[in-house]
Amino acid sequence: MNKYVYLFGNETADGDGKMKDVLGGKGAGLAEMSRARLPVPPGFTIATAACNLYFENHNSVPPEIHEEMLRALRVLEERMGQRLGDVENPLLVSVRSGAKFSMPGMMDTILNLGLNDQTVKALETKSNNPRFAYDCYRRFIQMYGNVVLGIPKDEFEAIFDGQKKRAKAKLDTGLTAEDLKQVIAGYKKLVEKKTGTPFPQDALEQLVGARDAVFRSWNNPRAIHYRRMNQIPDDIGTAVNVQAMVFGNLGETSATGVGFTRNPATGEKAFYGEFLPNAQGEDVVAGIRTPLPISELEKWNLGVYNQLREITSMLEKHYRDVQDFEFTVQEGKLYMLQTRNGKRTGPAAVRIAVDMVEENLISKEEAVLRVEPQQLDQLLHPVLDPKAKKSLRQLAIGLPASPGAAVGRIVFTADHAVEMAKQKEAVVLVRKETVPDDIHGMEVAKGILTSRGGMTSHAAVVCRGMGTPCVAGAEAFNVDEHKRVVSVTAGGQNIVLKEGDWISLDGSTGEVFEGQAATQEPDPNSGILATFMGWADQFRGKFGVRANADIPRDAQVARKFGAEGIGLCRTEHMFFAEDRIPHMQAMILARDEKTRRKALAKLLPMQRRDFTGLFKAMDGFPVVIRTLDPPLHEFLPKREELMVDIAVLPYADIKKKRELVAKYERFGAEVKTLKTVLPDLLKRVEELHEFNPMLGHRGCRLGITYPEITEMQARAIFEAAVEVAKKGVKVIPEVMIPLVGGAKELQNQKKIVVEVAKEVLEKAGMPDLKYLVGTMIEIPRAAITAACVAEEAEFFSFGTNDLTQTTLGISRDDYTSFRKDYEDRKIWTSDPFAVLDQEGVGSLIKMAVEAGHRTRPDLEVGICGEHGGEPSSVQFCYRVGMDYVSCSPYRVPIARLAAAQAAISADKTEAMRTA
Numbered sequence: 084m085n086k087y088v089y090l091f092g093n094e095t096a097d098g099d100g101k102m103k104d105v106l107g108g109k110g111a112g113l114a115e116m117s118r119a120r121l122p123v124p125p126g127f128t129i130a131t132a133a134c135n136l137y138f139e140n141h142n143s144v145p146p147e148i149h150e151e152m153l154r155a156l157r158v159l160e161e162r163m164g165q166r167l168g169d170v171e172n173p174l175l176v177s178v179r180s181g182a183k184f185s186m187p188g189m190m191d192t193i194l195n196l197g198l199n200d201q202t203v204k205a206l207e208t209k210s211n212n213p214r215f216a217y218d219c220y221r222r223f224i225q226m227y228g229n230v231v232l233g234i235p236k237d238e239f240e241a242i243f244d245g246q247k248k249r250a251k252a253k254l255d256t257g258l259t260a261e262d263l264k265q266v267i268a269g270y271k272k273l274v275e276k277k278t279g280t281p282f283p284q285d286a287l288e289q290l291v292g293a294r295d296a297v298f299r300s301w302n303n304p305r306a307i308h309y310r311r312m313n314q315i316p317d318d319i320g321t322a323v324n325v326q327a328m329v330f331g332n333l334g335e336t337s338a339t340g341v342g343f344t345r346n347p348a349t350g351e352k353a354f355y356g357e358f359l360p361n362a363q364g365e366d367v368v369a370g371i372r373t374p375l376p377i378s379e380l381e382k383w384n385l386g387v388y389n390q391l392r393e394i395t396s397m398l399e400k401h402y403r404d405v406q407d408f409e410f411t412v413q414e415g416k417l418y419m420l421q422t423r424n425g426k427r428t429g430p431a432a433v434r435i436a437v438d439m440v441e442e443n444l445i446s447k448e449e450a451v452l453r454v455e456p457q458q459l460d461q462l463l464h465p466v467l468d469p470k471a472k473k474s475l476r477q478l479a480i481g482l483p484a485s486p487g488a489a490v491g492r493i494v495f496t497a498d499h500a501v502e503m504a505k506q507k508e509a510v511v512l513v514r515k516e517t518v519p520d521d522i523h524g525m526e527v528a529k530g531i532l533t534s535r536g537g538m539t540s541h542a543a544v545v546c547r548g549m550g551t552p553c554v555a556g557a558e559a560f561n562v563d564e565h566k567r568v569v570s571v572t573a574g575g576q577n578i579v580l581k582e583g584d585w586i587s588l589d590g591s592t593g594e595v596f597e598g599q600a601a602t603q604e605p606d607p608n609s610g611i612l613a614t615f616m617g618w619a620d621q622f623r624g625k626f627g628v629r630a631n632a633d634i635p636r637d638a639q640v641a642r643k644f645g646a647e648g649i650g651l652c653r654t655e656h657m658f659f660a661e662d663r664i665p666h667m668q669a670m671i672l673a674r675d676e677k678t679r680r681k682a683l684a685k686l687l688p689m690q691r692r693d694f695t696g697l698f699k700a701m702d703g704f705p706v707v708i709r710t711l712d713p714p715l716h717e718f719l720p721k722r723e724e725l726m727v728d729i730a731v732l733p734y735a736d737i738k739k740k741r742e743l744v745a746k747y748e749r750f751g752a753e754v755k756t757l758k759t760v761l762p763d764l765l766k767r768v769e770e771l772h773e774f775n776p777m778l779g780h781r782g783c784r785l786g787i788t789y790p791e792i793t794e795m796q797a798r799a800i801f802e803a804a805v806e807v808a809k810k811g812v813k814v815i816p817e818v819m820i821p822l823v824g825g826a827k828e829l830q831n832q833k834k835i836v837v838e839v840a841k842e843v844l845e846k847a848g849m850p851d852l853k854y855l856v857g858t859m860i861e862i863p864r865a866a867i868t869a870a871c872v873a874e875e876a877e878f879f880s881f882g883t884n885d886l887t888q889t890t891l892g893i894s895r896d897d898y899t900s901f902r903k904d905y906e907d908r909k910i911w912t913s914d915p916f917a918v919l920d921q922e923g924v925g926s927l928i929k930m931a932v933e934a935g936h937r938t939r940p941d942l943e944v945g946i947c948g949e950h951g952g953e954p955s956s957v958q959f960c961y962r963v964g965m966d967y968v969s970c971s972p973y974r975v976p977i978a979r980l981a982a983a984q985a986a987i988s989a990d991k992t993e994a995m996r997t998a
């Protein structure tokens with residue numbers, strides 16, 4: 084029989100720490116801590132599989148699982164010497180979600196369950212604290228009413244605030260037990276009005292209601308959104324943890340808190356966290372009251388502090404990773420409520436991995452596997468320029484909750500953040516505190532600033548997870564979300580900032596500045612990151628990482644990030660520069676070869692200069708240069724625009740005519756000639772007009788129609804190579820022909836390249852300079868006929884942007900309009916233009932790599948589409964036997980790490996096979 088309910092506590096447990104799939108992260112941690120004989124309030128975990136069965140069974144838990152839960156409840160009652168619903172000695176429990184992967188604050192939790200009109204009296208007697216007992220009860224009705232019965236929170240809050248007004252209480256704590264009884268009466272009336280039935284008094288009915296609501300919360304919109312963002316599968320479900328309550332709000336000797344064994348923002352080895360005396364857990368996590376730093380716990384109760392430090396360092400050694408823990412102190416006694424591997428920022432992940440190797444806690448191999456490649460992104464992005472910091476007015480310093488610089492315009496709501504981000508505005512979301520419903524706005528914001536909450540508040544935790552800079556708990560700010568203003572006193576002056584004003588945050592120091600600060604590039608080759616990347620490179624071995632770079636400046640950045648060559652230089656980008664586009668346009672407008680060659684001759688020295696810079700930057704590393712690819716009309720004015728300008732011309736006054744001359748000057752327009760130049764231009768634009776330019780006259784097709792273009796580009800490449808090689812730089816040119824569908828097209832273009840190379844190299848006295856001619860594989864036909872293509876090609880580079888477009892038959896520019904429908908219906912689990920479709924496009928790649936190698940064993944194979952910097956796609960490329968990946972310069976370290984991780988897992992698989 085399948086087991087769905089697992090007991091823990093009393094120094095034993097049915098499960099253990101390895102069973103995260105079954106018990107969820109929280110359940111597994113509780114089981115493991117119980118086994119380690121730590122003080123854990125006893126309870127049981129209902130397995131994640133029950134969540135799926137709940138949904139399959141029309142939103143109800145199958146009877147056999149319900150029975151199993153009742154049996155576990157009996158054991159729990161025996162262990163506690165209490166019974167659920169007992170009027171004298173009632174068992175009170177918390178009911179919490181807990182999936183395999185931590186999803187902070189996304190699902191629901193209910194505390195103090197088991198309270199009703201009778202049991203609250205027992206709690207009153209036992210605690211000898213009526214205020215405490217009625218506060219617990221009103222909190223429970225509020226949470227249950229909201230989470231289980233679906234009554235909006237603010238309706239409860241209105242009743243609570245009304246009572247505060249009547250009692251003239253400023254703070255919640257100003258309400259007496261009698262006031263709270265009034266609140267409870269109001270709450271119960273509200274529940275009856277909203278649901279048609281009284282608030283459930285039966286404790287078992289409460290438990291069933293809470294359990295089912297936690298299961299349901301797996302599919303609430305914010306949990307779904309969070310899973311999408313973090314690529315957590317939808318079908319793994321959440322577990323439900325039912326645990327005996329311990330109370331951190333039982334007076335001044337009680338407290339509740341959370342912490343980390345190391346700093347999760349920087350990785351520094353320092354005991355880290357915060358707590359609140361006389362409070363319940365949710366008060367800390369929700370960021371409603373600003374908690375005290377954990378160092379204060381030492382003063383508050385030295386014994387508890389020492390015990391907590393001892394337990395948590397033992398847990399860190401046991402799990403060999405940073406622990407994120409929750410605890411409660413009830414009348415001076417410490418209880419552990421949770422431990423799990425802590426989420427951390429990219430900088431912290433790297434530092435912790437390196438430190439733990441140095442502490443002999445983990446191996447270098449483990450260290451390399453510990454950091455998610457994508458997390459490196461946070462180390463590779465700009466920080467606030469120290470000079471800019473000095474020149475701007477500092478408004479306040481909050482908590483450095485998530486590192487990095489954020490510069491943007493202030494917005495006060497998540498929806499507005501999304502709206503502004505759609506208009507390509509950089510925004511900083513400013514809130515009193517964030518709540519899980521803000522997740523969509525937090526995702527698009529450059530940074531988050533909150534005036535309340537601590538280092539473990541919702542904003543802090545979520546931002547660290549997403550790698551978004553965050554300053555939290557900056558209490559100097561007075562945020563008025565309704566009026567959409569934030570005010571602060573700085574330097575004795577009251578400053579009011581409105582929506583749309585610029586603000587700059589430093590998430591590493593907590594500083595907040597007025598205005599738009601400049602930012603500074605990070606240095607990937609310094610300190611801990613360099614050590615870490617050095618280890619990754621050892622494991623990566625010969626598998627190369629190159630960069631896509633079109634101009635010398637990008638090539639230099641790429642080298643700094645560790646690129647071992649250029650995998651794609653899109654030469655057309657060079658033609659868009661201000662000084663070149665006129666020659667490019669002249670070349671396109673030419674109606675005969677002679678005129679075209681004249682324009683090309685002007686472009687030749689410019690291209691040569693660009694290539695010279697690239698070769699110099701890549702001394703000793705290969706440089707793949709692609710011949711012209713985009714359809715020519717991209718270089719000309721838009722057809723519709725031209726038609727409008729022609730239509731207005733007869734009515735244009737001199738001012739308008741001058742404007743038109745300025746616009747069309749490069750096509751020979753003067754005030755007098757506008758009438759002839761514009762229609763002529765339109766004629767050529769119409770000749771070039773295509774219904775589907777992406778599948779039209781582009782790529783090698785251009786070079787086939789206009790061989791002189793390929794010829795000029797080849798000349799520029801080899802003349803640059805010769806010039807640089809003569810200065811002692813080692814040049815390795817690789818000429819790449821785009822959009823080839825088969826061997827014949829390549830043969831045609833290769834002939835031109837080889838002839839030019841021969842002429843230029845011989846003339847320079849360097850006939851042996853080594854170079855390659857190869858092709859992009861970005862059309863399915865090229866992949867299918869790869870064996871023949873490889874007879875001509877000395878290298879393949881998979882252009883997976885086009886290969887995805889052509890294989891899926893989906894335009895890469897238009898797919899976003901229906902992407903959401905596909906993802907909602909789970910037809911795609913991720914964007915195929917970002918994450919390689921391994922099943923479809925990947926099969927073509929695998930086939931082409933194998934066929935290519937059969938024809939030409941030393942064929943060099945790489946990828947230069949966007950997927951070349953995406954970790955799961957990089958790992959795929961490694962597995963199918965490519966030689967390198969190529970990606971944008973900033974993603975080079977990410978690709979290096981992903982490749983190292985692929986190499987480590989490949990080694991492990993190999994070891995298993997041969998063992």
Ligand code: PEP
Pocket residue numbers: 651653712861881882883884885886947948949
């Ligand atoms: C590709 O198609 O993957 C590619 C790299 O070329 P482009 O994006 O320039 O079409």
Ligand code: MG
Pocket residue numbers: 821861882884885
């Ligand atoms: Mg392409």
